[in-house]
Amino acid sequence: MTPIQSFGAAETVTGSCHFLQLKSGPKILIDCGMFQGHTDHDSADPFGFNPQDVDILLITHAHLDHVGRIPKLVKEGFNGRIIATRATMDLAEVVLLDSAKIAQEDYKTSLKKAKRRGEENEVAEPIYTIDDAKAVFDMNIQYADYNNTIQLDKGVSATFRNAGHILGSSTIQIDFEEEGQHKTVVFSGDLGGCIDTVMRSPETVPHANALYIESTYGDRNHRSLEDSVDEFKTAVVQTLKNEGNVLIPSFAIERTQEILILLKQMYYDNELPECKIFVDSPMATKATIIYNQNHKSLNKAAQDLFNKDGSVFDFPYLEYTLSGADSMQINEVDSGAIIIAGSGMCNGGRILHHFKHRLWNEKNTLIFVGYQVEGTLGRYLVDGAEFIHVYGEKIKVRANRMMINGFSAHADQSDMLKWMGGFETLDKVFLIHGERDKQEIFKKAIEEKLNKTVHIVEYAEEVWI
Ligand SMILES: [Zn+2]
Structure with a gap:
């Protein structure tokens, strides 16, 4: 059995970060995003694992809530491979440099104000600087092409497919052997809708023993x-x-x-x-x-x-x-x-x-x-x-x-059920990247309409697959 732990996007929509630790293989992190808005977690907090232990970082897409803590990961000792589509890395560079710049400017302003109050010691430094963000792009980066399986290690591979959410966005399928058994885990990443102004529909995935699926709009259908x-x-x-x-x-x-x-x-x-x-x-x-x-x-x-x-x-x-x-x-x-x-x-x-x-x-x-x-x-x-x-x-x-409410880069409930219906075999479904009340509604819909076992993932909970 192999454990997966979610150190973000568990019962919340931000901070995506999932850790798959193969017993006799690489330790793989899927996304390393920023927490945003009101959550129980702070992006400055420790990760919950040692960044030096991560061998490979796979990135689903370039939104800040999926890439925002990568400079912190690198700063704290991650020295492995990064694998993502070329477009994801290009957009991630824009996103991370922008967020580092804003954080640095905010810090300077807060510090100036705090000095006038004599409280400069109370101002928290930004999580990372522009230089920390730049350092990510000096790492060992491998570009993934859609539908091209990449060997990660002996008997371990990753396949990226178009998730239809934003440019470069991917669902990631990880295959590995364990105790003589072949296992497949799929991370949906953020999924796009079936009809979109600019993106193609998300590609179907044939098989998963465990599917980690986002549930942002799992409770509703969008306006047309x-x-x-x-x-x-x-x-x-x-x-x-x-x-x-x-x-x-x-x-x-x-x-x-x-x-x-x-x-x-x-x-x-x-x-x-x-x-x-x-x-x-x-x-x-x-x-x-x-x-x-x-x-x-x-x-x-x-x-x-x-x-x-x-x-x-x-x-x-x-x-x-x-x-x-x-x-x-x-x-x-x-x-x-x-x-x-x-x-x-x-x-x-x-x-x-x-x-x-x-x-x-x-x-x-x-x-x-x-x-x-x-x-x-x-x-x-x-x-x-x-x-x-x-x-x-x-x-x-x-x-x-x-x-105007109908523009959304996210799939709604019916889009996601349709996408999940495309699996030839799908053993168990795990809900991430959603608010708990919406996840409960989505869980029920999946159980009733697709007759699958569904689990809502909690923060740092060990899920054994
Ligand atoms: Zn996104």
Whole structure:
């Protein structure tokens, strides 16, 4: 028997980190993500295992809650192999350097304030620095191609398949021999839905003795993507026709590219009035370049656009504003602008200065295309705030605002049941990466509809397979 322990994403959605310790083989870590929001765990806490004991790190995808603690892992002695798709490593570099930069800046600001209070000893140092993040990419990295089995050790292999969640995202199948028996463990990673604006559907996996599956939306089904796309198009066209501007707070990876694809398709379908579209986020710009470089792994719609004019995303109305000065220039545009800027939940980033310049005007429209967590400025606006304060200024919110819920990079319950139905043999299901109440609902659905044994994994619990 072989133990697997989850040191994150157990009864919660962040901090993915699963440790498979083969008795006579390598010790394999699957993901090493950051804890985010309110959880019982802190990313600065000890891992629960010795990083020096890890031989191989396999990465499902580049979201911070799956890669965010890798610099800490390296800093604390991990010296093994890292295996991930090329796109995952390219995006992870953008994500980790950005998060290290923000952490360092926050630290400096907190320290300055604490010094004035005489409390500088109480400010916690960032978990890692920019140099620590850079050190990850000097490690022994091996790129995985989808459906190409990689030998990890004698009798131990890993196979990555497209998970359809974000660019480079993978489900990982690990095969090994133990006591004369062949065993297969599959980690779903985060799964994409069956219909997506930019990604292909998740690939099916033939067999698993144990399936570790995410359960973020295991309790529900999403609104249809088509309805959301229609709603989005109508809002954009109406606003532009009324000589207003559209503001879209957006996450740099995946959601920005989805929105760009929609706008480009509207352009080619003659549905988009003449306008200026600004991607006002250096991180989103970098991610868009990586998506474009990897266009072959995107869905058919994306590839059709690439084949048309050599780019999935670029078209005449689109401009990337990299420098702060270019970003400020957008303020000069009176009407007919679509501004896509971070951060996705409006807690910081360039979207704030666009709020200051545009939210007071009733001709403008603010479109939220992603979930807004409680406590964020985005959520405050979604909930109908009449005024907001930006950079010390009080701003009256007169712009139209709308929340479009149907864009999601995650599979919903029916998508996941369908994907699990594709297994030819599947012995036991383990739920990770979800909130406990939602996992209970998902567990019941799997038991009833697929007649499988399901277990909800607890933090650090030893699961024997
Ligand atoms: Zn993810």
